[in-house]
Amino acid sequence: GEDVEQSLFLSVREGDSSVINCTYTDSSSTYLYWYKQEPGAGLQLLTYIFSNMDMKQDQRLTVLLNKKDKHLSLRIADTQTGDSAIYFCAESSSVKAAGNKLTFGGGTRVLVKP
Amino acid sequence: EAQVTQNPRYLITVTGKKLTVTCSQNMNHEYMSWYRQDPGLGLRQIYYSMNVEVTDKGDVPEGYKVSRKEKRNFPLILESPSPNQTSLYFCASSLSAYRQGPYYGYTFGSGTRLTVV
Numbered sequence: 001g002e003d004v005e006q007s008l009f010l011s012v013r014e015g016d017s018s019v020i021n022c023t024y025t026d027s028s029s030t031y032l033y034w035y036k037q038e039p040g041a042g043l044q045l046l047t048y049i050f051s052n053m054d055m056k057q058d059q060r061l062t063v064l065l066n067k068k069d070k071h072l073s074l075r076i077a078d079t080q081t082g083d084s085a086i087y088f089c090a091e092s093s094s095v096k097a098a099g100n101k102l103t104f105g106g107g108t109r110v111l112v113k114p
Numbered sequence: 115e116a117q118v119t120q121n122p123r124y125l126i127t128v129t130g131k132k133l134t135v136t137c138s139q140n141m142n143h144e145y146m147s148w149y150r151q152d153p154g155l156g157l158r159q160i161y162y163s164m165n166v167e168v169t170d171k172g173d174v175p176e177g178y179k180v181s182r183k184e185k186r187n188f189p190l191i192l193e194s195p196s197p198n199q200t201s202l203y204f205c206a207s208s209l210s211a212y213r214q215g216p217y218y219g220y221t222f223g224s225g226t227r228l229t230v231v
Contacts, residue, residue: 008154030214042204042222043157050215088156092214098172099164099211100145100218104156 004105018076022089029091120223137205145208146188150201164211
C-alpha cells in the first residue's frame with residue numbers, strides 16, 4: 001500500500017533556511033502536498049506540486065520533487081518564529097479505490113529558535 | 115463562511131460509553147472523510163464517504179462507525195470506546211470524490227481531542 005515517511009523533528013535558527021524531507025512509495029502519486037498544522041488548529045494547505053514537475057516556488061517556499069527517488073522536500077527561506085509548527089507531507093493518487101484520498105506522512109515538528 | 119464544523123472540540127469519556135462526534139460542511143462537498151492523528155503516525159484515514167449513503171472503510175476502521183444520510187453531515191460513532199481510541203480526530207471534505215489537485219483539495223475541521231479513560 002501507500003506509505004509516506006518524514007523525519008520527526010527539525011530545529012532551526014530564525015533567519016536560516018529549513019528543509020523538510022519526505023519519501024513516498026506510491027509510484028502513481030499524482031499530486032504531492034505540504035500541510036502546516038499550528039498548535040490547536042487544523043491542517044492548512046501550504047503548497048503542492050504536480051507529479052510531472054521538478055520544482056515549484058511560492059514566495060519563501062520551494063518544493064523539490066525527485067520522482068525517480070520518490071523524494072519530496074520543502075525549503076522555507078528566512079525561517080520565522082511563526083513557522084514553528086508541524087508540517088505534513090501528503091500524496092494523492094488517481095488510481096486509489098478510496099477516491100480522493102490523501103495519504104499523510106507522520107509529520108515533522110519544526111521548532112524555530114530566536 | 116465555507117467551513118467544516120466538528121463538535122465537540124474536546125471530550126473526555128469512559129471506556130464503553132457510546133459517543134458521537136459530529137461533522138458538518140456547508141460547501142456542498144461530495145467527499146467526506148474522518149482521520150485520526152497520533153504522534154509520529156500522522157493522519158490515518160478511518161472512514162470515507164463518496165456521496166450520500168456511500169461509505170467505506172479507510173485504513174483504521176476498527177471500533178468506529180459512520181453514516182451519511184445527508185450530504186452535509188458525516189458523524190463518527192464510537193459504539194464502545196476504548197483507551198486506544200484516545201486521539202485527535204479530524205473531519206475533512208472535498209468538492210469531488212474522484213478529482214484531485216488543489217482545486218479539489220480538502221477543507222479540514224478544527225479537530226476533536228478525545229480522551230478515553
